[in-house]
Amino acid sequence: MTTSAAAKPIKSMGSLRGQLLRWLLVPLLLVVALDAFSVYRNALDVADLAYDRALLASTRALAERVSVVNGKVVADVPYVALDSFETDTLGRIYYKVTGTHGEFVSGYADLPALPPDVPRSEIYPALVHFYHATYQGQQVRIAALYQPVYDDSMRGIALIQVGETMDARSDLTRQILFSTLWRQGLLVMVAALLVWFAVRLVLRPLMQLKAQVEARSLTDLADFDADRVHKEVRPLVAAMNGYMGRLQALITSQRRFIADASHQLRTPLTVLKTQAELALRQLDRNPNDARAWQEMREIVESIAGTTESTAHLANRLLTLARAEHGMAESDITPVSLTEVTRQVGLEHAPAAVKKQIDLSFDAPEEVMIKGHALLLHELISNVVDNAIHYTPVSGKIILHVRRDALAQRAILEVEDSGIGIPKEDRERVFSAFYRSPSAQQKNIGGAGLGLSIVRDIAVLHGAEIALANSGDGNAAHPGLKITISFPSP
Missing domain, CATH: 3.30.450 (Beta-Lactamase)
Structure with missing residues (x-):
C-alpha cells in the first residue's frame, strides 16, 4: 500500500515573528x-x-x-x-x-x-x-x-x-570603503532594531489572543472579541468563534443525548431487573411446582420482550447520535433512492404480512440522489416502521418514489391508512422522545425517536419533510402521508 503525498507530515511553519x-x-x-x-x-x-x-x-x-x-x-x-x-x-x-x-x-x-x-x-x-x-x-x-x-x-x-x-x-x-561600511552598518543596526520593535508591537494583539486562549477553562466556549485584533486577523477570530459555536452545539447535543439515553434506558433496565428477581423468587418458593415454572416462563418471555425493546431503543439512540454528529464528505456518494426504498420495503414485508397490511411499492423510474446510503436506509426504515406500527390490521401502506423535474427534486412519499398525526402535533413529533397521546395509546412500547431520527438525517441531506393526511383516510383513521423532498444530484 503506497502513501500519497497528502499523507506526508506537514513541516512546521516556525515562528511568525521570525518569518516577518x-x-x-x-x-x-x-x-x-x-x-x-x-x-x-x-x-x-x-x-x-x-x-x-x-x-x-x-x-x-x-x-x-x-x-x-x-x-x-x-x-x-x-x-x-x-x-x-x-x-x-x-x-x-x-x-x-x-x-x-x-x-x-x-x-x-x-x-x-x-x-x-x-x-x-x-x-x-x-x-x-x-x-x-x-x-x-x-x-x-x-x-x-x-x-x-x-x-x-x-x-x-x-x-x-x-x-x-x-x-x-x-x-x-x-x-571611502571604511566610511561607507561603517555608516551603512550603523544604518542596518538601527533599521533592524526599529523593525524588531515594530514587529513586536504589531504582533502584540496576537500574543494577547494567544494568552486568552491558553487562559480559557475547558468549559468556557465564549466568543473572542474580534475588534481587539487587526482587520486581517478578524476572519481567523470569526472562524474560531464559529468553530466554538459548533463545538458548543455538539457538546450540548451530546449532553442532551446522554441525559435522554440514560432516562430512556433506566426504565427498561429496571423492569428487566425486577422481572428477573421475580422469576428467581418464584423458583425459590416452589422449585417443583409446574405452575411456578409456567409463571416463570411468562416472566422470562416478558424479559425477552423488554430486552428486545431495549435493544431497539439502544439502536435508535445510536442512530440518532450518528445523525446529530453529521457525516464526512467521503461518506457522500450517489445513491439510488429507488433501490434503497425497495430494499426497506422487502425487509418490512414480513411485519406487514403479519398484520395483513397491503404494503406496495411504486417507482416509475430509478431516482438517484447524493447521500449516505446507510443513513438513508435508516431514514426510510423508520418511516415505514412507524407506518406499520400505527396502521390497523388490513390497512395499506404505499411507498412511492418519483422525480419532480420542474422543481429538480427527488420525492419519497410514504402513505398509510393509520391513525395519523393531529395538526397541532406535527411540529412536536420531530422532537426526540416526544409522543402524541394517540401514539401512546396505540403503541405503548414506543420510544419517540423515529421521526426525530428521520428529521436529523433529512437535514444532513438537505431534504425537506412535509406531513399531511392520507388521501384515502377517514375520520377514524385519517392516515398519514410523509413527503420527503431531496435535492437532485
Missing part, C-alpha cells in the same frame, strides 16, 4: 548592500576624477616648460621642480618628455608608452589620455598630453607623460 523579521531584514540588507556598493563606486569615480584633474594640472605645468630651441625640443625643468615631480608626500611622480619625432627629451626614458587603444578623455578639452600601467613594480596612473611646439624653423607636437603611483588613491579608497 527575515522577510523584512534580508531584503533590507540586500538593498543596503547594493546602496553601499553604489555609493562606494560613485565615491571612487569622484576621487579618480579629482586625482586625474590634479595629474593633468601637473602635466600642463610641465608642458609649459617644453619649447623648441635651434630646431630641437627641449624641456626646461629646474632641479627643484624636478625633485617635486619625482617625489610627493602621498607617493612618487614620474615624467617623460618625447619630441616631435619620438625622440626622448627628458625624464624617465623607460616610462611605459601610451597604448594605441587608449581613447582620448572627453572630460577635458586638452588632447590628454589617461591609462594604467606597471612601472618599477608599482601600479601607476599616467596622463599623456599632446602639446604643440614650434618656432620659426619648425612645428610639431610633443608628448608629455606624467605618472603617479596609486598609494594616495589606495589610501583614499580604503577611507
